[in-house]
Amino acid sequence: MSEPQVAPAAPQTPGFRMIRSLGAIAMLSGLLVVLVFQYTKPIIAENQRVAIEKAVFTVVPGASQRIDIMLGENGVTVSGEDEDEDAGEKVYAAFDDQGNLKGVALASGAQGYQDIVKLLYGYDPECACIRGIKILKMTETPGLGDKIAFDPAFLKNFEALDAGLNGAGDALAHPIVAVKAGKKQNAWEVDAISGATISSVAVAKALERSMQRMAPLIQRYKQELSRVGQ
Amino acid sequence: MATLPNREEKLSLDTFVRGLWEENPVFVMLLGMCPVLAVTNSTMNAIAMGLATTFVLVASSTLISILRSWIPRQVRIASYIVIIATFVTVVDYAIQAISLDLYNALGAFIQLIVANCVILGRAEAYASKQRLHTTLINSLGMGAGFTLALLSLGTVREVLGSGTLLGIQVMPENFEPWVVMILPPGGFFVLGAWLLLFAWLKQRRERRLLEQEGASNAG
Amino acid sequence: MQGESLGFIFLNAAVVNNFVLALFLGICPFLGVSAKKETAWNMGLATLFVMLVSSMSAYGINWLLGELDLMFLRLICYIAVIASAVQLVEMFVKKFSPSLFRSLGIFLPLITTNCAILGLALFQTAKEYDFIQSVVYALGAGAGFTLALMLMAGLREKLELAEVPSVSQGAAMSLMLAGLLSLAFMGFAGLGGSHG
Numbered sequence: 197m198s199e200p201q202v203a204p205a206a207p208q209t210p211g212f213r214m215i216r217s218l219g220a221i222a223m224l225s226g227l228l229v230v231l232v233f234q235y236t237k238p239i240i241a242e243n244q245r246v247a248i249e250k251a252v253f254t255v256v257p258g259a260s261q262r263i264d265i266m267l268g269e270n271g272v273t274v275s276g277e278d279e280d281e282d283a284g285e286k287v288y289a290a291f292d293d294q295g296n297l298k299g300v301a302l303a304s305g306a307q308g309y310q311d312i313v314k315l316l317y318g319y320d321p322e323c324a325c326i327r328g329i330k331i332l333k334m335t336e337t338p339g340l341g342d343k344i345a346f347d348p349a350f351l352k353n354f355e356a357l358d359a360g361l362n363g364a365g366d367a368l369a370h371p372i373v374a375v376k377a378g379k380k381q382n383a384w385e386v387d388a389i390s391g392a393t394i395s396s397v398a399v400a401k402a403l404e405r406s407m408q409r410m411a412p413l414i415q416r417y418k419q420e421l422s423r424v425g426q
Numbered sequence: 427m428a429t430l431p432n433r434e435e436k437l438s439l440d441t442f443v444r445g446l447w448e449e450n451p452v453f454v455m456l457l458g459m460c461p462v463l464a465v466t467n468s469t470m471n472a473i474a475m476g477l478a479t480t481f482v483l484v485a486s487s488t489l490i491s492i493l494r495s496w497i498p499r500q501v502r503i504a505s506y507i508v509i510i511a512t513f514v515t516v517v518d519y520a521i522q523a524i525s526l527d528l529y530n531a532l533g534a535f536i537q538l539i540v541a542n543c544v545i546l547g548r549a550e551a552y553a554s555k556q557r558l559h560t561t562l563i564n565s566l567g568m569g570a571g572f573t574l575a576l577l578s579l580g581t582v583r584e585v586l587g588s589g590t591l592l593g594i595q596v597m598p599e600n601f602e603p604w605v606v607m608i609l610p611p612g613g614f615f616v617l618g619a620w621l622l623l624f625a626w627l628k629q630r631r632e633r634r635l636l637e638q639e640g641a642s643n644a645g
Numbered sequence: 646m647q648g649e650s651l652g653f654i655f656l657n658a659a660v661v662n663n664f665v666l667a668l669f670l671g672i673c674p675f676l677g678v679s680a681k682k683e684t685a686w687n688m689g690l691a692t693l694f695v696m697l698v699s700s701m702s703a704y705g706i707n708w709l710l711g712e713l714d715l716m717f718l719r720l721i722c723y724i725a726v727i728a729s730a731v732q733l734v735e736m737f738v739k740k741f742s743p744s745l746f747r748s749l750g751i752f753l754p755l756i757t758t759n760c761a762i763l764g765l766a767l768f769q770t771a772k773e774y775d776f777i778q779s780v781v782y783a784l785g786a787g788a789g790f791t792l793a794l795m796l797m798a799g800l801r802e803k804l805e806l807a808e809v810p811s812v813s814q815g816a817a818m819s820l821m822l823a824g825l826l827s828l829a830f831m832g833f834a835g836l837g838g839s840h841g
């Protein structure tokens with residue numbers, strides 16, 4: 197290995213030495229990163245699986261098994277290593293111990309007060325209604341907007357939120373909307389938290405957006421979905 | 427590369443302790459403040475961030491110190507950055523593997539450790555010039571000082587802003603938390619308050635030294 | 646992200662989630678360069694330019710690494726591109742405006758460690774913005790950064806002439822000011838209205 201030059205003025209290092217040093221460091225770094233990545237990949241995947249499962253079982257009461265599904269216009273495909281873009285959107289079909297379909301969990305999001313609110317919700321095809329929600333990520337105002345995550349009165353909105361289809365079966369019969377606190381009259385309305393209207397509206401919007409697109413599909417392919425669990 | 431080092435330091439306790447108080451990266455050198463303000467809304471986050479940053483600081487400083495004679499001067503900054511980014515990536519995956527909840531709480535700021543001026547600054551000013559063992563000890567001290575700074579904000583903000591410490595309720599039940607403390611302005615205010623306190627202590631000590639000098643001159 | 650209009654993205658980045666006052670990015674230059682309005686303005690513009698270049702490059706890198714399945718190299722690539730972008734801007738400024746180059750001094754290369762730039766790249770990737778959205782996001786972030794810097798500079802210039810307690814001079818006072826600015830900016834939350 198050549199000795200480094202010691203000189204008072206800026207040494208004229210040949211370009212080759214610079215490239216060689218940078219190249220060596222880049223290779224070393226790359227190697228280290230790849231090693232760590234490979235080692236942690238299975239652990240991280242497991243962590244994520246556990247986290248998703250916990251959330252899915254929260255929003256679909258009575259479920260104990262979960263199968264990832266791609267649901268699209270063309271039907272149901274079990275989610276595997278190769279995800280075909282046209283297969284549709286990822287949903288989590290949840291089954292009980294006997295393999296009966298208890299519901300489908302889906303993710304959605306909408307702009308809240310500060311930033312996007314991401315949530316997971318459970319849809320029961322039998323009653324054509326939403327059974328529960330779980331806020332996955334939000335940056336709403338602590339003490340006000342963040343109540344959407346745990347306020348019992350607010351969460352009660354989602355124990356049997358009507359998401360029935362219209363006659364043609366291609367859209368919701370009634371759009372899911374948020375109404376002012378205490379003004380809820382119909383099963384498809386969400387009672388907003390007083391003082392946290394925007395955050396509550398975000399939740400309703402996220403559900404509405406997702407359901408308009410997915411509820412018809414889930415109903416259409418209900419049989420296939422049930423069969424996956426058998 | 428290896429220009430003559432400014433002054434090769436001899437290992438001593440001071441090498442470590444300096445980073446805690448005298449040359450505290452946050453309070454004295456005013457470096458690396460972005461994470462100090464951002465992730466200190468709870469004590470747990472502060473500790474995690476401190477440990478992660480210390481790891482990257484120590485690992486990269488040590489490696490740079492080992493390689494210092496082989497890195498040509500012209501590409502030294504680029505090399506330091508690549509090395510630092512590598513260790514940050516390592517920490518990023520490590521935290522994801524350890525606890526997804528913690529990872530989500532710290533968010534982008536784990537990857538932002540790369541842009542933390544403390545690490546690059548120490549690499550340039552110290553690790554590239556000093557020997558391995560002094561660099562190791564010094565960076566440990568700097569990391570500890572940084573973690574101390576994070577803790578000083580994290581504890582205050584969590585106690586006043588949520589009434590809890592490490593998730594355990596410490597304030598009385600009827601305490602109405604000062605929500606502003608866990609919001610962005612709170613970060614600025616608390617850090618400013620700490621700096622105010624240190625400046626005041628420093629001023630008092632200087633005044634006392636002056637008085638003592640005056641007394642000994644007169645006497 | 647579907648449903649986000651360009652105007653909203655701009656406002657969000659510039660004001661509602663201002664990079665300095667809400668997201669705590671770019672604090673070092675914020676405190677270091679905001680003493681005088683002119684330096685603040687120049688720094689803001691230089692940062693905006695670097696943000697634009699980095700944003701576009703980050704978009705490209707993200708796509709490329711995705712194709713090659715090398716996602717774990719993303720962070721290293723981002724910071725390398727940012728460092729190069731800063732070098733580029735440095736050469737550019739030195740050539741076309743030597744006086745500007747001198748006035749910015751050491752702060753120009755320090756843009757590399759400005760967490761706002763890396764943060765921009767990381768956030769735009771997380772939000773899965775397309776190319777146009779990313780550019781608008783960068784414009785908004787740079788504008789917001791410059792705005793925060795200018796506000797701070799204006800306040801600090803005034804404070805130079807005021808009588809403040811000696812213990813609070815310097816960083817402590819700047820931080821308190823920043824806190825007040827941050828508090829004020831919180832009032833912008835919800836700007837852009839409901840949409841999408």
